[in-house]
Each structure stands twice: as C-alpha cells, then as structure tokens.
Amino acid sequence: MTVTTARRPRARIVAALAGVTLSLAMAACSSESVSSAAGSSAPAEAASPSSSAGGQFAAILPAGDPVAFSKDLVQKSLSASEGFTPPSTGPKSQKPGATIAFVAGDLSNGGHNSTSKAVTEAATVIGWKVSVYDGKGNAQGNSDAMNQAITAKPAAIILGGLDPTEQAPAIKQATEAGIPVIGWHAGVLTGPGNGMVTNVSTDPLKVSQLAAAYAVADSNGTAGVAIFTDGQYELAVTKARALEAYVQACTGCSVLTFEDSPIATADQRMPGLVSNLLQQNGDKLSYLLAINGNYFGGAARALEDAGKPKDGPPKSVAAGDGDAAELQRIRTSNYQAATVAEPITLQGWQLVDEVNRKLAGEDPSGFVAAPGLITKENVPSGDVFDPSSGFRDVYKQVWGK
Template sequence: MHRNGNRKAGTGVHQVRLAACALLATATVLAGCERGSESGPDESTAGPSGCPEVHARAEAAVSRAEETDVSWNGPTTGPAAEPGKTIVYVAQTMTNPGVAGAANGVKEAARVIGWNVRVIDGGGTPAGIQAAMSQAVAVRPSGIVIGGFDPNSTLQQVSRANAAGIPLIGWHAVATPGPSRRPELFSNVTTRVEDVAAISAQWIIADSGGRAGAVLITDASIPFAKNKSDLIRKELATCPGVKLLSYENIPIPDASSRTPRVIASLLSRFQSRWTHSVAINDLYFADAAPAFRAAGEKGSGPPFNIGAGDGDPSAFQRINSRQYQAATVPEPLSQQGWQIVDEFNRAFAGRPASGYVAPVHITTADNSDGATTWDPSGYREAYRKIWGK
C-alpha cells in the first residue's frame, strides 16, 4: 500500500534552534558539537525488487504508531503523593522547545500533586548550565531535574547532589531510559532511540511502497545523533527496494547555513530519484524549506520528509500546512513531565523507578487534528489516581 495522501500547501514556520544540540546530545558533553563534513552516498541499499515482507511489517508498525486513540500503557499503581516537596528543573535552555515542553509538564503535574517547582535556565552554554546546577544544589531542594543536557558536563554538581541525597532525574540526559549508575540518576525519561530510528525508517518503507530514493541527514559529531542515523540506515537497508542516495553530515550549529546549499545540490544530482528524506531532528527541514521552494518543489512533496525526533510546534506547523515536512516522531513532552514528577514521588517513598518508556508515535497531517504537540490521553487520570489526587 502506498501511503502518500493529498498533501496541500500552506505556510511553514522555522524552528528555534539555539539549544537543539543539547536535545540531541543526550550522551555527550554539550561542548562536543563540532564541525563536520558531508558523506557520500551509500550504495549498499540499492535494489530493483522492493521488499514485500519488510514492507508489510513496516505498514503494520507505522499503522500502530499513527494511532492517536491509544489506551494508557504506563503505571497504574504506585505510592500516594508525598507532601511538601520542592523540585528544581535545571533547563539546558528554555528556548529549546523540547526542554521547555517537558518543564511545562513538570509544572502542571506539580500543581496537581501539591509541590513547588522552580526552573533555573542554563542559557544554552556549558558555563551557564554549570552555574544553574550549582545554584540548584545550593538551595537543597527535594529533587533536581536535569533538563536536556549531559550530566557529565556538570559532574562536580552531580556528585554534590548525590552526596547530599538529592535524587536526580533526567529528561533526555543520557542515551537510554531508566535508572543510570554512572552518572547516578534515579531515572532518565526519554523514548528509546532504537524505536525512534526504526519507526522513521519504516515510515519511508511503508510510504514508498518499498521503493524509495532516500536521503539521510545527521550530525555525526554528536555520538547520540550518529548512533540514531546508523540505526536508521540499518533499518532502511532491510528493504532492497529502498536506495540510500546520500548520507549527509550537517552539524547542527551549521544547519541554517549549510542545509540550503546541500538541499540544492541534492536536488540537482538526484532530481526525481529523490523521493524521501529522514533527518535526526526536525530542525533540518525548517532550513531545507527555502531551498525546496526556490527549486520549485511542492510543499506537499516529493521528497516526503520525516523528522526522527523532537516534534516541536514548528514541525507540527510544517506538517499541518504540508510545507516540506510530511511526518515527525514526536516526544510526548507533557506526559514525560508528569512521569518525572511520578518518578520523584517514587524516589521520595523509597520505591524503585517505574521503568515506563513511552511508545513511539508518528504525527502526520492526517492524524494531528491541527495540534502542535503530541499529547496522548490517559496519563493525567492515571497519575492522579496513583497519587490520590
């Protein structure tokens, strides 16, 4: 089945990117975003015959991921609300839509459970984040959220918090969800990079009917991002009918200047052979849009573009208006904020972390219902019941 719908044109909105590096670099030091270079095409996925079995599995996985009326599959039991707690949310920068969205979820949940929340903005620089963490530890709160930055960049402050018995919970702080030993985190709230990578590649396989010419965009200077793109490439290679035309390494700090030039070059080289794109973050398509537009490409595609992570409001706006982005794999930011509060409540009660990891979701113009965030149902009611609120 070919999944391309009638995607009509509209108006796109560019994404704020001041801290996109930190959102992606969950397992690397913030200062590690370095300049890189483009990579050439990968010929190994070329093939003339499609992939009926792989395509069928991809169709099924994508259909599940596109569902919006899904039942809550997270925790339904846990400790009642601990009273009188104060949480400090240390933000990599509140100009990062993901960091800010998770912070807003924490604040909303804290109002329900009856806690106080203070947000300290690190301003997007290593020095600012270290200062924010020092300030957070100094006020001796009940718990600290590491919001979108690598704890290894603030090891001194993390060690002081650990020594003071202040539980730390990360949002996109390390590469994997759940508890962390080094650095010591009670839990880390994030989706699984393996799941995000796989479903974004499966969307291309499903959307193209197993016959696509794809471009993959990454920032290879960030280990987490490179790992994600390697996983995407591996999944695309399961379908012989999908050819990876080019693997482009565009460092996030250079995205606004380099992406338009790269897109123009790719359009010239591949023309109609280029049918789909996947990028490790939605922001690349904000920068790609002017080049597509200048070349006379329709906003509704081809190429049909999917962002393998983030799902900030501007990505939703591009998708809803069918302007050079067809899909994203968004984080459920508000739900993750509520989960952070619940994980703290478990820590305060001497219970283990819940172990919950949100399933991946795909947003398209056909299932977004005009929304600008992915906000699944059921979690608010479930957490209220657990907390006795």
C-alpha cells in the same frame, strides 16, 4: 562504496559510536556518502557506515519483505491506542511546597520547552514549584545551568535533554549533595543509569524504526534519504544510525548522505546544507530524515527556494520530538510529512511522579511510554501529541490529589 566527509565530527560522536554496534549495512543496499557541515576529513571509525547485518539494531530491522513490513508497522502506529497508560500504584505526594529544577539543554528546542511546561503543569498539581534553567544548546551553557541548579539546592533536578556523559561531574556533585537527578531524553537507554535515578523516554530505537519505516512504506521501497544528526549527543547518534540501518535493509532504498550538524544551529545551517544536497543528488533525494524536527524549519526555506512542492518530494520525516512547529508543518503540508512524536505531556507528568517516588524512597516506575507516528492523517489539533489515556487522572489518584 565511496565514503566522503567535509569535516571532523566532534569528539562525542567517536565516543558514542564506540559504544554502539554499527553493523547494519545490507549487501544489496547502498550508502553513497557520509558527510558533515564544514572543515577537514573525519576518521573512518566515526564516519563509515556499518558493514554487516545484525548487532544492536537487529530487533528493529524489517522482517521479510521490507516494504510490506513497513506498511504494516505504519498503519498499526497511526491507529495505536496502547502504551500511554502509566502505573496506577505509587506513593502519595511528598514534600509539599518543594522546588524542583528542570535543566533544559536548549529551551529553543520545542521538545525541551514543551517538556518543561508539562513538568510545571504536573508539579503544580502535586504541590511543587519548578525552576527552569536553559543550557542554550552548548556544553558550557549546559554546565552553567547545572551549576546554577545545584547551587539553588532543589529537592531534585530533572536533566532535560542533556548528555549525561558530558554532565557526569555535575550529576555526581548533585547526588553527593543529596539532590537526586532524573533524566528526560538523557542518554540512549531508559531507566536507571549514568548516575541518574532513571531516564524517562520512549525507546529511541522504536522511534527511529517508525520514522524510517514511514519513508520505506511511503516510497514503496525506493527512498533516497539524507540523515541529519548532532554528534555531540550519544542519543542523537544512536537514533541516526538506527535510521540508517533500517533504510539500508530495503534493497531499493539508499542512504545518500549522513550529516553531523548541530541541532542548536539548525536554522542557520540547514538552508545551505539542504541546498547543496539538492544540487548534488537531484531527484534521487526524496526523503530528509532527522533525529529532531528542529532541522526542518531551515530545510523548508531551502526547499521553497529550490521550487520544491510543499508536500514533497523531498519529504521531511523526524524521529522526535513532535513539537508545535512540526505539527503545524504536517497539518498544512508545509515541507514536513511526518514525525514520531513523544507523548511529551505524559512524560512531563511521569517525570514528576519519578521524582515523587525517589523522595518517598521507592524505586522508579519502570514505565516506558510508546511513541506515536504523526502524519496529516492523524495530526492532533493542539501543540503536542497528548494521548487521551486518562494519565492525568491516574497520577492524581496515585498522588492523592
């Protein structure tokens, strides 16, 4: 197996991979190249795919025939109705008139933006105000936004899509100032950790499993994929390596390239990057798998310029978040076939509930919502995946509203 790379990934990807078991390449599978966007060669520990089966991702790998397993998983997810109803018990609303802060990693990211709106919707119901801060997609912006939020002395801070390792000093400062920090997509694991009261997210490995399963099932076990991630986020790296692992468990599938390219500059970078991949791989490139749908607006321009059909191949599949732009591309077969969507509105309400539980001196709810595989077959008519589980009424009853 030849491993190539075009630039050194950021230091964060090395740190992230040190904490993740990358042991998932199957002997009968191929991973033809690992690369990133520009610069010098990367260290082997950051770039090399894994070399033995099992490890952290063993639970999500297909059992038995990968194609049959994947097709069954896809069909079950497309018709799923469970996993979207939150706990029906909890504290009544606390601190009427309080202000909470939502610090978004990048408000140009549809998932971050939609979550901030969902938090505001829920906060209005419980009787709070929300101040939104934008990290603008870079580490300095994230730090500035966190500092502004802490200075404002809110009742709580919601960390929206920021890396808690990067923001560890700010999280500590907020906590010491009596400001609890609750995460959304902040780190790999759900629940308490990294100095946060809790982290609200779907299970990122299940998200990657569904996205990769779609490619394996849709291709009947012949997918040739490019994987796109952002090495500055541990969560993004973990999801991407899980995508890689699942595809590698399919003997007729191959990972052609593993790309580290920033989400924040995806619109600028992806047209050139995808154009180069098409030239390098030709018809072998049949699926683009990314940890976030933000990559596919730029990818669409390159695919259109190359004369590729809008419904593929290559087909674009996102392992999160399911924002309005993604749903519209899927709805119109416009260079995106599927996404694994977060129930973002439900998570926004859950975030407010987790803040309320903390303010009442109670433990986190422990609720982890299910993700939803979205294709043209079941794409919602609205801007977000908003499951009809009655979660709003559940939370209103809990809060006494």
